[in-house]
Amino acid sequence: MTIEWIxxxxxxxxxxxxxxxxVAICAVISEQTGLLNMAAESMMLASALTGVIVSALTQNLFxxxxxxxxVSVLVSLLLCFAAFVMKVDLYLMSIALNxxxxxxxxxxxxxxxxxKSNTAAAFNxxxxxxxxxxxIKDIPxxxxxxxxxxxFTYIAWITAFLVWFLIYRTKLGLRMRVVGQNPSAAESVxxxxxxxxxxxxxxxxxxxxxxxxxxxxxxxxxxxxDISAGKGFIGxxxxxxxxxxxxxxxxxxxxxxxxEAVTNNLKIYISDSQxxxxxxxxxxxxxxxxxxxxxxxxxxxxxxxxxxxxxAQTAK
Amino acid sequence: MNKVRRIExxxxxxxxxxxxxxxxxxILVLIALVADNPVDAIINFSIGPFQTSRRFGQIMGxxxxxxxxxxxxxxxxxxxxxxxxxEGIVNFAPIIACIIIFLSGGWMAGIPLWINLLIxxxxxxxxxxxxxxxxxxxxxKLGANEMVISIMMNFILLFxxxxxxxxxxxxxxxxxxxxxxxxxxxxxPALIADSNFxxxxxxxxxGLVIACFIFYRSRIGRKIRIAGSNPNFARYSGxxxxxxxLAGQVIGGMFSGVAGAVDAFGLYERYQYNMxxxxxxxxxxxxxxxxxxxxxxxxxxxxxxxxxxASVVLNLSTSIPFEFVNMMQAVLILFVAADAFLSxxxxxxxxKESRKKVSEQSKGA
Numbered sequence: 001m002t003i004e005w006i007x008x009x010x011x012x013x014x015x016x017x018x019x020x021x022x023v024a025i026c027a028v029i030s031e032q033t034g035l036l037n038m039a040a041e042s043m044m045l046a047s048a049l050t051g052v053i054v055s056a057l058t059q060n061l062f063x064x065x066x067x068x069x070x071v072s073v074l075v076s077l078l079l080c081f082a083a084f085v086m087k088v089d090l091y092l093m094s095i096a097l098n099x100x101x102x103x104x105x106x107x108x109x110x111x112x113x114x115x116k117s118n119t120a121a122a123f124n125x126x127x128x129x130x131x132x133x134x135x136i137k138d139i140p141x142x143x144x145x146x147x148x149x150x151x152f153t154y155i156a157w158i159t160a161f162l163v164w165f166l167i168y169r170t171k172l173g174l175r176m177r178v179v180g181q182n183p184s185a186a187e188s189v190x191x192x193x194x195x196x197x198x199x200x201x202x203x204x205x206x207x208x209x210x211x212x213x214x215x216x217x218x219x220x221x222x223x224x225x226d227i228s229a230g231k232g233f234i235g236x237x238x239x240x241x242x243x244x245x246x247x248x249x250x251x252x253x254x255x256x257x258x259x260e261a262v263t264n265n266l267k268i269y270i271s272d273s274q275x276x277x278x279x280x281x282x283x284x285x286x287x288x289x290x291x292x293x294x295x296x297x298x299x300x301x302x303x304x305x306x307x308x309x310x311x312a313q314t315a316k
Numbered sequence: 317m318n319k320v321r322r323i324e325x326x327x328x329x330x331x332x333x334x335x336x337x338x339x340x341x342x343i344l345v346l347i348a349l350v351a352d353n354p355v356d357a358i359i360n361f362s363i364g365p366f367q368t369s370r371r372f373g374q375i376m377g378x379x380x381x382x383x384x385x386x387x388x389x390x391x392x393x394x395x396x397x398x399x400x401x402x403e404g405i406v407n408f409a410p411i412i413a414c415i416i417i418f419l420s421g422g423w424m425a426g427i428p429l430w431i432n433l434l435i436x437x438x439x440x441x442x443x444x445x446x447x448x449x450x451x452x453x454x455x456x457k458l459g460a461n462e463m464v465i466s467i468m469m470n471f472i473l474l475f476x477x478x479x480x481x482x483x484x485x486x487x488x489x490x491x492x493x494x495x496x497x498x499x500x501x502x503x504x505p506a507l508i509a510d511s512n513f514x515x516x517x518x519x520x521x522x523g524l525v526i527a528c529f530i531f532y533r534s535r536i537g538r539k540i541r542i543a544g545s546n547p548n549f550a551r552y553s554g555x556x557x558x559x560x561x562l563a564g565q566v567i568g569g570m571f572s573g574v575a576g577a578v579d580a581f582g583l584y585e586r587y588q589y590n591m592x593x594x595x596x597x598x599x600x601x602x603x604x605x606x607x608x609x610x611x612x613x614x615x616x617x618x619x620x621x622x623x624x625x626a627s628v629v630l631n632l633s634t635s636i637p638f639e640f641v642n643m644m645q646a647v648l649i650l651f652v653a654a655d656a657f658l659s660x661x662x663x664x665x666x667x668k669e670s671r672k673k674v675s676e677q678s679k680g681a
Contacts, residue, residue, distance in 0.1 A: 036463060082650050086656045088650060088653045093646075093649065093653075095597060099645060100643045107637055230471060233464075275476070278475035282472055288464065289458060
């Protein structure tokens, strides 16, 4: 294990964790309003394909990214329309949307290209370039790790900060948290929870779309069917583990990226790689169980402490 | 039955029918726009699945597991929990059965067909129940979100079953990853020769009857329904909600396990799943189409099986990718599961009826 190997490994960890980080942050926003964003998968798929097609047709990267975002937001608006106007169960509709989008992307791809596996041959999509940070790239080891990553990776880190700011420092974020803790209380002071949900889901969709476009326009420059491959759900569990805190969630998504990178690296040496592939999911489940146990114990302790205090006061 | 209840039921029915019609119209328009020869394509899609006995067998082959997983999902859905672990159970439960068939010293070889099948089904049901218990326990005892856990568990179960298959059961003489060929007495015999219509049909029918019995006539079924539709009421009337929800999810898991058994030992001659089968998720769609009522599950299951087969038929004749029907499912759910769809006219009808009743009463007085 040389230093070079370690730096390239850490570099790949950051690269792999990027889409997970986007989805995890997207899940944070909806989780702050008290809802799970199960439809992140469909948002990623829709935007990944749109980004590829539009950027190839217009030969303009930013138009492509913008189009991907718009489509993703449209998907989330459809979801919100179904859930809050038509009163379909939100999670049911999310699951339906996920399967629908995995079908719709194949369908659109087939119409546009005549192939239903990927768009590599038909579209010459643009790619987000790698960015070399000016000063950091000259620092010996850290420069190799932190500089030269894809543009989307840096956007992901900035997004984590922006989302933290949005949730904890703005009026909208306060409203989102209020709705998340008690929708009826929010409604009684004149906040329309459905409006807040819709706004939150739209912002979340815009963030998730970048995760999708990273897969099709950052990693590589074409779209493969079912390109998201369950990343939406991993992001959702990262946010669940992080208790909807943007920073812990971002760190968690790097942990997931790490486990995936370890898996990729070890696959070469181990022939039965199935158990290894299950590793990230096993870690997730165990972590969620442990954390919920911990939270319950804490809650009980707090109740006991309060009881003691009350007892002590009444004794006086 | 009073009039208001009758109006409600009528609208419930109308909503499902309208939803199906809208979804069909949507998909037919889509086909007409895309296909080179629209008339042919539409005919192929709508009546193609019934044209040959082989295609009908395909519908039934899909219908059998959908029926069981749909019944299971009714319990989970009715208890108000969204445990999607059925998906992974369908993959994993047959693996446990395979281990017992192939690696337990061959004691199953001499047993008559139906007893052997019964043993397999019981094994799969028990496995399913235990796996269904994990997210349920996490939810009821620890407060961990059952949906996140169950989705993660689906992936774990998939990889775990692949691992067991590769390490202990793989037949190295075939080019793809699959188990050895099942012994003769571990396969559901075909009901129509050379088609997918197999004797698992009887199992699914028995499963349906059992599901209906538990759901409508047993104490636990009633508790599940009450606790699902109004948890507070259930809690204040002294029910142990945690236990009831647990029971609902375990029953759901058991049905998914049987669905896996019927599918793996009915359609294939070896265990050869290498990805998630989607039967569990489709069970949810079936349960939605049946409005959470096991009695109506056969209709939902048949509709979904028909749509799926139709898309495959269409794919063979026009090369439109069969994945496009997934969009149709979303439209179906959007209308069938929408509480607000048609609710205005329903309320108007109920108001009118009630007003009439009141005026009649006042006249009588």
